[in-house]
Amino acid sequence: MTLNVLGYAARSAQSPLAPLEFTRRDPRPDDVVLEVLYCGVCHSDLHQARNDWGISAYPVVPGHEVVGRVTSVGKDVTKFKPGDFAGIGCMVDSCRQCSPCRHGLEQYCEEGNVQTYNGVDRHDGLPTYGGYSNTIVASQDFVLRMPAGIDLQAAAPLLCAGITTWSPLRRWKIGQGSKVAVIGLGGLGHMALKLANALGADVTLFTRSANKEADARRLGAHHIVLSTDDAQVAAVKNQYDLIIDTVPYVHDINPYVPTLNLDGTLVFVGFLGDINPMLNTLSLILGRRSVAGSCIGGIAETQEMLDFCAQHGIASDIEMIKMRDINAAYERMLKSDVKYRFVIDMASLRA
Known part of the structure; x- marks a missing residue:
């Protein structure tokens, strides 16, 4: 069964995203096929489309905050059935054998x-293409169940922004009595406050912005x-x-480190690169x-985070x-002109 797909793709670092027809792989016995309903827009989509990290292989069909409806499943699939609502996040496979994989990481x-x-x-060995498309396919082991009652549209960004901030909260055992600070109020920061x-x-x-106080308190900040x-x-x-540092660009973290308590940790979730100014130890x-x-x-x-x-x-x-x-959304995202995440209604793909 060949899957002919319509999506939006960047064909080069300089070109705007535009419609692209392409073919998905034939579904394997453990595969789940989704009709994409909604797809969140992440800063990394823009970085990949414009080759900001120097690793883009064109054409790039972005999108890793994918919510959809199961349309078919392979013969070995036990976790999903047609009609289920499901999601796909930032990854669709791994070796499944190494120590991190065996430990659910x-x-x-x-x-x-x-x-x-x-x-x-x-x-x-074929390239993977993301959720800016009407159909996506992945192994059932990398597909998430969308729990009953969740807002499917607003759940899409949970598959990146949500889990990116949930994981350190769980890793550092945050709960009643913990004191947490969040640096930056964007797509990641607003989820960190809520969670x-x-x-x-x-x-x-x-x-850095005094005018964000009211919104921050609405989202869950006490201070x-x-x-x-x-x-x-x-x-x-x-x-x-x-301290969860969500800022995606280079910035000085030295003022924040003394605000940690004994054994406290500042964790980067947004910035990739060299710390500048240098960290004073x-x-x-x-x-x-x-x-x-x-x-x-x-x-x-x-899945725990979604539940x-x-x-x-x-x-x-x-x-x-x-x-x-x-493309207009990308330009607005560069100006931080979004509260707090764009989500694409994929029904508009053929409009």
Whole structure:
């Protein structure tokens, strides 16, 4: 069964996204085929489309926050049936044999996980294409069940922004009595506030913008600290068990490290690259503090996050767009002109 698919793709780093007809692989016995209903728009989609990281293989069909309806399943599939609502996040395969994979941490696969788009299939060597398309196919082991009652549109960004912030909250055992700070209020930051609050933590937002206070409190922050105000930052020294740094560009983290308590950790989830200015280790050594990184989450962990969100009525704050407006959405995203995540209504693909 050949799957002829319509999607939107970047054909080069300079070209706008435009319609592309392509073919998906023939479904395998363990595969689930989804009709894509909604697809979130992530900053990494823009980076990949424009080859900002130097690894894009064109054409690039972005999209790794995919929610859809199961249309067919392979003969070995036991987890899904046609008609089920399901999701696909940032990866669609891994080696499944290494230590991280065996421990449900497929995102850290020692052979490298297979990305939902701009990746290479482990079995046939063909490129992977993402959710800016009307159909997508993946192994059942990398497909998520959408729990009853969840808002399907607003759930799409949970598959990246949600799990990216959920995973460190779980890794550092955040719960009642914990003190968490979040740096930056964008797609990742707004989910970090919601999830940390729902887990019972006392939550602070570090922001450069005083006008974000009302929105931050609505999203779950109990306190707001202006990071440009040295006195405010000094007043929260030795406070936080965990700081989730969601800022996607280079920035100085030295002022934040002393606000960690003994054994506290600042974890990067948004920025890839060299720290600049250089990190001064004095505060690390004198407070036994740590700076760490975290990458999305494993499949079981992602399902746990979706179930938690359904139970607590949590979803992303979204703005729905039509597929034809994706290039304008990218330009707006560069200006931080979105609260807090674009989601594409894929019914508009053929409009």
